[in-house]
Amino acid sequence: MKKALSKEDLYELKSLSQPVVKHDKILVTNNQIDRDQNDYAPQVVTFNADYQPEGAVNPALFASKDAHVTKDNLYYLGKVTPEAPFTLFEHRPAQADSQVSPFPVASFVTANGANKVFFKVMQTAEQPITPDAQFPEVRHIRKEHYFADEYGFLPEDATFELYEYDADTRTQKQLFSSQTDFKLCDSNAAGSKLVLILDNFPDDENNDSNGISVLDTKSGKLQNLTQDYPNWKFITAALSPKATQLLISVQNNLTKAYRSYLLYEYHFADSKFTDVSSDLDENISDMLYLPDSTATFSRRPFAWLNETDFYFRTNVSGHSKFYRSDGVQNQVLFEDDLRVTDWTVNSEGELLVCYTSGVQPSILGTITKDGTLVNQYDVNQTFDEAHAFSKPEKFTYHAKDGLKLEGWLIRPLTSKKTNLPLFLYIHGGPHCAWSDCFFLQMQVLAAAGYGVVLLNPRGSASYGLSFMKANQGAYGGKDYTDLLSGLDDVLAHHPEFDAKKQYVGGLSYGGFMSSWMIGHTDRFAGAVVQNPLTNFISFVGTSDIGVPFTEQELLAQTNAVATLWHFSPLAYADHVTTPTLLMSSEWDKRCPISQGEEFYSALKHRHVAVEMTRFPQSWHAMEEFGLPNLRVKWMAETQRWLDAH
DSSP states (O other): EEEEEEEGGGGGGEEEEEEEEEEEEEEEEEEEEETTTEEEEEEEEEETTTTEEEEEEESSEEEEEEEEEEESSSSEESSSSSTOOEEEEEOOOSSSOOSSSSEEEEEEEEEETEEEEEEEEHHHHHHHHSSOOOOOOOOOOOOOSSSETTTEEESSHHHHHHHETTTTTTEEEEEEESSEEEEEEEEOOOSSSEEEESSSSHHHHHHHEEEEEEEETTTTOEEEEEEOTTTOEEEEEETTTSSSSEEEEETTTTTTTTTEEEEEEEEETEEEEEOSSSGTTTTTTTBOOOOOOHHHOOOOOOOSSSSSOOEEEEETTTTTEEEESSSSEEHHHHSSSSSEEEEEETTOEEEEEEEEETEEEEEEEEEESSSSSSEEEEEEEHHHHEEEOOOOOEEEEETTTTOOEEEEEOOOSOOOOOEEEEEEESSTTOOOOSOOOOOOOHHHHHHTOEEEEEEEEOOOSSSSSHHTTTTOOOSSHHHHHHHHHHHHHHHOOOTTTTEEEEEEEEEEEHHHHHHHHHTTTTOSSEEEEEOOOHHHHHHHHTTTHHHHHHHHHHHSOOTTTTHHHTTTTGGGGGGOOOOOOEETTTOOSSSHHHHHHHHHHHHHHHHHHHEEEETOOOEEETTHSSSSHHHHHHHHHHHHHHHOO
C-alpha cells in the first residue's frame, strides 16, 4: 500500500534544473536539502548519453549549481561549506577542480567557442544582515530604495565589477566597473563581445528603464543598441551562434509595469528591432508558480537553434507552451498540461527539459523536433512509486459577469465520502498563476483529508495582458467575486464537501485577499493569512516596493489616503468574525511583519479568535525558499489551525 505524504517529505524530494549539454555529456543541477545543516545543497550532476546519472561533478563541495561550458572546460558556482558564499569553479578534463575567483560571484557567462569566462562580482564592506555586536554601529540611509527582500539593507557604497578569465593562460583581468548594478546576459562564441543591460538613468531611483549594450572585451568600448527606446525595460538577451542577431525580452510602453514581457529580435546588420510575440498575447515571462520543492532555475525565456531559428516559451492557461520561430513565423512546437521549470537545446536540436506535473515532482525529458515529449529520468522514481498523490483536476467555471475562468481541485485522499473540509488557497503576485504543477503543501493537505481549491482570478498571469491588468485599481472587486464563484462551483458539483467547513488562506497577494475576504464575508470557518498586505497606507513607506507597487496596482498616488484606506483589509477589521491565524516572516521586506501585526492587533482588540505565528530568519517567499525546518513548521501551523476550526 502506498504511503500518504507528510510534511517531513520535504527533506526527501529532489528536483532537477539548469540543464546543460556538452558533447556526449548532460549536466543538470539536482536540488536537494541537507537536513543536518538545515540548508539547500544543490549539486551539478553528470548524465551520460542514455540519461543515466554518473554522480556529482565535485562531491567534495557542500553545494554546486549553474553549470556552463567553454570549448574545453566546465564552470559552475560552488561553495565549500554551508556558510561560504558561492564562487566560481573550473572543471578540466582529467584534472582536479579548482577555484577561479576568491570573490563571491553573482553571475557568469562563458564563450563556448573559446576558453573564456566572464563573471560579475559586487565589492562592498557593508553586510545586509549582521549578528548582534558588542558595540553596534549606526546605519546611514540616504537612498529611497535602501533595502530589498531576500537581501536586507542594500549597500550605500558598492562597486559592481566584471572580470574575464582566460583558461588557456590562467589569467584574469577586470573589464568593466560601475557604481550601479548591471546584468551580464551573454557572450559570443569567441569571447570578444559581451551583452550587458545597464540603467539608463542611474541617478533616478524611480526610473527603472534600462538599455542593452555590447561590450568589446578587447577595446573596452560600449555600444548602446537601444538608445532610441529610453523608456523601455529590458529583461535579458541572447546572441545567435554567429552573433548576427540578438533575442531580447522586454517591457515596452504597452506592457510596462505589468510583468508581461514581449520578445524582440535585433539585427546587427541594419540595427533594426523586430517584434516577434505581441500578436500572440502570451507572456514571455515565467510567472507560473514553481513547485515548492525546488530552488535554483535559469529562467531561460528563449534559446537559439541555429543562426536564424530559435525556440521560445510562453505561459498559457496555467501551463507551458513552446514555439519554434524564424522571427517572422511562430509555429507551436509543444503544449501540454505541465509546467516546464527549466530547459535548453541539446546537440540534436531538441529541447532538453526539466518539468513537473500535478503528480510528478520533477522529470528530465526531451521534446523532439516534432513536439513529442519523451521522459528520460525521474529523480524521485523510488519516492514516487512509494507514495500516493492526489491528481489535481482542472476545471472551468464562470464569473458573476460570465467571464470564463479556470482552477484546480485537489481531492482529499480519504475514505470518507461526506462532510469533507475545503480549503481555498490564493496565489500571490497578483500577476502570477497557479499551474499544472506538483505542490507538496497541497498534497500534504489532501493526505490529511482536505480538498484544496486553486483558482486563477482576474489579475493572474497566462491569460493575456488585459486579463492581467483587469484587477488594477480594483483590488477586492471582481478578483474577489471570481474566487467566491469558483468556490461555489466546486461546492455545487461536489456534494461531498461541507459548506460549513470552508477555509481560506494565501501568501502575499493571497494574504491580502484572504484578509480582505474575511472582512467581507462570514462564510469561512477559519482563515490562514500568510505574509499579508493589510494596510496600503503603511505599506507605502515600509515595503521595499511600496511606492511603485501601490501606484501601479491601485492606479493612485501614494498621498491618496482615502483610496489607499479603501483598498486596505485593515479598514474592514470591524466586520471580521472568522477565526484567523496570521503567519508572518520577521525578515520580510516585501510585506513587512508590521502588516500582519496591525491586522492581528485589530482583530485581537475586537475579541476575534486570532493568533499570530512569527517565523524568524525568514523572508517573504517563506513557503518556497525559507529554511527547511521552518518550511515544515509552516505546513504544520497551517494544518493545525484548519484542524482546530
